[in-house]
Amino acid sequence: MARSTLDAIYYGAIEAFSEKGYNDTSMDYVAEKAGVAKGTLYYNFKGKDELFLYVMKRGAHSLTDVITNVFDQPADPVTKWRNYISTQLAFFEQNRSFFRLIMQNMWGPNLLESVTLHELFHDYFVRMDQELQKAQELGLLSESMDISTLSASIFGMLTIPAIRSIVHDLPIDEEKRVNSITHTVLQSFKGGETI
Amino acid sequence: MARSTLDAIYYGAIEAFSEKGYNDTSMDYVAEKAGVAKGTLYYNFKGKDELFLYVMKRGAHSLTDVITNVFDQPADPVTKWRNYISTQLAFFEQNRSFFRLIMQNMWGPNLLESVTLHELFHDYFVRMDQELQKAQELGLLSESMDISTLSASIFGMLTIPAIRSIVHDLPIDEEKRVNSITHTVLQSFKGGETI
Amino acid sequence: MARSTLDAIYYGAIEAFSEKGYNDTSMDYVAEKAGVAKGTLYYNFKGKDELFLYVMKRGAHSLTDVITNVFDQPADPVTKWRNYISTQLAFFEQNRSFFRLIMQNMWGPNLLESVTLHELFHDYFVRMDQELQKAQELGLLSESMDISTLSASIFGMLTIPAIRSIVHDLPIDEEKRVNSITHTVLQSFKGGETI
Amino acid sequence: MARSTLDAIYYGAIEAFSEKGYNDTSMDYVAEKAGVAKGTLYYNFKGKDELFLYVMKRGAHSLTDVITNVFDQPADPVTKWRNYISTQLAFFEQNRSFFRLIMQNMWGPNLLESVTLHELFHDYFVRMDQELQKAQELGLLSESMDISTLSASIFGMLTIPAIRSIVHDLPIDEEKRVNSITHTVLQSFKGGETI
DNA sequence: TATGAATGAGCTTTCATTCAT
DNA sequence: CATGAATGAAAGCTCATTCAT
Numbered sequence: 001m002a003r004s005t006l007d008a009i010y011y012g013a014i015e016a017f018s019e020k021g022y023n024d025t026s027m028d029y030v031a032e033k034a035g036v037a038k039g040t041l042y043y044n045f046k047g048k049d050e051l052f053l054y055v056m057k058r059g060a061h062s063l064t065d066v067i068t069n070v071f072d073q074p075a076d077p078v079t080k081w082r083n084y085i086s087t088q089l090a091f092f093e094q095n096r097s098f099f100r101l102i103m104q105n106m107w108g109p110n111l112l113e114s115v116t117l118h119e120l121f122h123d124y125f126v127r128m129d130q131e132l133q134k135a136q137e138l139g140l141l142s143e144s145m146d147i148s149t150l151s152a153s154i155f156g157m158l159t160i161p162a163i164r165s166i167v168h169d170l171p172i173d174e175e176k177r178v179n180s181i182t183h184t185v186l187q188s189f190k191g192g193e194t195i
Numbered sequence: 196m197a198r199s200t201l202d203a204i205y206y207g208a209i210e211a212f213s214e215k216g217y218n219d220t221s222m223d224y225v226a227e228k229a230g231v232a233k234g235t236l237y238y239n240f241k242g243k244d245e246l247f248l249y250v251m252k253r254g255a256h257s258l259t260d261v262i263t264n265v266f267d268q269p270a271d272p273v274t275k276w277r278n279y280i281s282t283q284l285a286f287f288e289q290n291r292s293f294f295r296l297i298m299q300n301m302w303g304p305n306l307l308e309s310v311t312l313h314e315l316f317h318d319y320f321v322r323m324d325q326e327l328q329k330a331q332e333l334g335l336l337s338e339s340m341d342i343s344t345l346s347a348s349i350f351g352m353l354t355i356p357a358i359r360s361i362v363h364d365l366p367i368d369e370e371k372r373v374n375s376i377t378h379t380v381l382q383s384f385k386g387g388e389t390i
Numbered sequence: 391m392a393r394s395t396l397d398a399i400y401y402g403a404i405e406a407f408s409e410k411g412y413n414d415t416s417m418d419y420v421a422e423k424a425g426v427a428k429g430t431l432y433y434n435f436k437g438k439d440e441l442f443l444y445v446m447k448r449g450a451h452s453l454t455d456v457i458t459n460v461f462d463q464p465a466d467p468v469t470k471w472r473n474y475i476s477t478q479l480a481f482f483e484q485n486r487s488f489f490r491l492i493m494q495n496m497w498g499p500n501l502l503e504s505v506t507l508h509e510l511f512h513d514y515f516v517r518m519d520q521e522l523q524k525a526q527e528l529g530l531l532s533e534s535m536d537i538s539t540l541s542a543s544i545f546g547m548l549t550i551p552a553i554r555s556i557v558h559d560l561p562i563d564e565e566k567r568v569n570s571i572t573h574t575v576l577q578s579f580k581g582g583e584t585i
Numbered sequence: 586m587a588r589s590t591l592d593a594i595y596y597g598a599i600e601a602f603s604e605k606g607y608n609d610t611s612m613d614y615v616a617e618k619a620g621v622a623k624g625t626l627y628y629n630f631k632g633k634d635e636l637f638l639y640v641m642k643r644g645a646h647s648l649t650d651v652i653t654n655v656f657d658q659p660a661d662p663v664t665k666w667r668n669y670i671s672t673q674l675a676f677f678e679q680n681r682s683f684f685r686l687i688m689q690n691m692w693g694p695n696l697l698e699s700v701t702l703h704e705l706f707h708d709y710f711v712r713m714d715q716e717l718q719k720a721q722e723l724g725l726l727s728e729s730m731d732i733s734t735l736s737a738s739i740f741g742m743l744t745i746p747a748i749r750s751i752v753h754d755l756p757i758d759e760e761k762r763v764n765s766i767t768h769t770v771l772q773s774f775k776g777g778e779t780i
Numbered sequence: 781t782a783t784g785a786a787t788g789a790g791c792t793t794t795c796a797t798t799c800a801t
Numbered sequence: 802c803a804t805g806a807a808t809g810a811a812a813g814c815t816c817a818t819t820c821a822t
Contacts, residue, residue: 146374164343232805498689543745567731
């Protein structure tokens with residue numbers, strides 16, 4: 001069945017790429033992890049690039065779903081942001097391989113000429129910008145803040161501690177870490193005056 | 196002269212690696228960028244790994260110098276942190292290639308079995324942890340904050356906007372961006388109460 | 391219908407093979423040109439070799455028909471040879487793809503162990519040898535001429551200018567070219583005395 | 586030494602390509618025949634195409650030398666043409682592998698976009714055209730003959746019997762064959778009147 | 781009869797590394 | 802100290818062939 005072959009490749013590829021990184025993952029290894037023949041990879045994808053891009057796109061979509069689902073809920077802003085943080089961190093914990101994969105490749109050189117990897121996360125940042133815009137309109141955020149810079153900063157507040165946890169082989173969602181991250185992110189909204 | 200050959204290799208290697216990434220940079224290309232013969236690279240280094248490690252170590256040292264110099268100055272905490280942010284961002288701006296190189300490789304799989312790349316930045320985080328410790332002792336920071344998590348978050352607040360600027364080919368130190376980052380980092384110190 | 395599938399394969403294969411050569415023509419490409427699925431090729435033929443051989447045999451037969459039809463007509467020798475030349479050249483012009491295919495593969499290494507490609511044209515040369523034999527008996531041709539060498543030479547006089555025309559994308563049957571070839575071939579019969 | 590490595594590759598490649606044809610000759614096989622490592626082929630040539638082109642160019646040059654040397658000698662036209670035929674046939678006999686290689690590839694699809702193989706033999710045909718021009722001016726050749734067609738025909742008179750000899754594993758220069766070819770070629774000059 | 785997803789052997793090519801100079 | 806010609810292991814990719822439908 002077309003779907004199950006593609007699924008096998010998807011999950012095998014995530015495992016393979018996150019373990020060894022893009023370059024050190026051979027197509028043979030992906031095929032082995034996916035339980036298909038190497039030729040099957042090339043029957044379904046033009047090449048290694050396209051396979052990797054497929055994995056990243058499918059993953060980026062699921063990541064964007066997280067933020068969309070949270071912010072689409074009716075709730076007061078602070079609750080929304082709390083939910084965002086905990087949901088996002090839980091997603092990272094539950095998809096450690098894929099999250100590591102993203103962090104390894106997000107800022108690298110373009111894989112394909114036409115598609116820079118971080119463009120895949122464009123929607124993610126757009127959604128966050130929308131929420132920050134609202135917060136600014138509600139007076140929760142100083143007018144002087146540059147929103148696209150802030151969304152990047154918030155992304156950093158979450159992801160850098162998370163990736164460090166993974167590198168040190170610790171759970172992301174230890175209580176003290178989640179609390180600290182939550183506190184840090186929410187602080188960035190308090191008041192507008194620079195100290 | 197030994198030194199100038201090594202320097203030529205150092206700067207050529209940074210340029211080469213940051214442009215193409217570790218794996219897609221051939222020793223031929225490093226040699227070309229450095230203006231030396233390929234054999235010279237192997238005369239000075241055991242192999243590609245060791246060359247790369249040299250570049251990262253030398254760079255990590257200069258990065259750690261930034262934080263050390265700032266925090267060793269006698270000044271009040273807030274001023275120190277302000278200085279840290281602006282100095283660090285200026286360093287990223289002045290060493291865009293090297294900074295990109297770090298961000299691309301910091302969280303990847305180990306290059307050498309014995310040396311994880313992020314270990315190179317161990318001293319950097321130790322120094323930041325020391326300063327956060329002090330801040331906590333001075334009551335600038337809630338007792339409940341997990342310091343190693345916070346130092347990672349602060350690093351994220353700075354670096355993610357910075358790397359996004361580079362990816363989008365914008366200057367890191369546009370006023371609005373630097374102001375926003377400064378504001379965001381300093382906010383994480385204000386008060387201890389979670390919203 | 392069996393016949394139309396086979397015909398579709400035949401004409402698609404000629405087009406494909408003459409365009410790209412035997413090796414660079416994939417079964418996928420033949421299938422595409424023929425408008426059938428790849429599996430259909432394997433349903434009708436054992437493999438690529440057998441398919442190619444079928445094309446060449448069917449083509450060789452049609453080529454041999456040309457020479458047979460001409461020389462079976464009752465006419466004086468000179469008229470026969472005139473007819474042969476013009477008919478043969480016209481056939482090449484009307485079957486440019488197939489003719490190119492022959493010229494590309496006639497002298498190559500064996501495709502199958504048991505069948506050398508030029509053996510397919512055995513009958514063609516046999517028929518020409520018969521006519522040269524007759525010419526020799528009629529005194530039109532010196533006794534000292536080696537007939538199998540001459541038949542090859544005559545084939546060369548026709549085909550090399552023809553294939554050059556195709557390579558240069560010119561019509562084979564431009565008047566001056568056909569006249570020159572006709573003249574050259576007929577000259578080889580004139581007199582027996584070596585200059 | 587650069588020269589001897591290149592020579593080893595040249596002769597190994599001719600042997601390999603003429604035995605198996607371009608496509609069925611692997612770079613491994615060329616390396617084996619040449620007595621060098623496969624990497625050495627790629628150190629000296631960009632790829633298989635370029636290596637093949639080098640072989641053909643070097644060979645085409647030596648072939649053109651044959652015709653040039655003969656026609657540059659001071660002699661009467663008939664002697665020149667006699668010499669051309671015997672010298673050319675002797676060259677084919679002494680370079681059977683290379684000659685077969687030419688005949689297999691001369692009329693095929695382009696190897697490289699920019700260079701059609703038969704263009705390599707441009708000079709060869711130019712030189713022959715010059716001599717035919719002279720013959721025409723001397724009245725040895727009818728004014729109505731198309732020279733570029735005739736040169737192709739003459740090339741065919743020589744090469745088709747020669748390649749057939751090779752395919753049938755016979756010597757090219759058996760007396761009866763050489764005599765027949767000589768006779769046939771010289772006939773094409775006699776008189777101008779079409780029979 | 782006809783199909784096309786799946787296969788894997790075998791190819792071209794890259795490139796870190798060595799070593800004679 | 803420095804060089805660059807030579808190497809060969811390992812990678813990405815192609816495509817003739819098979820077979821369940």
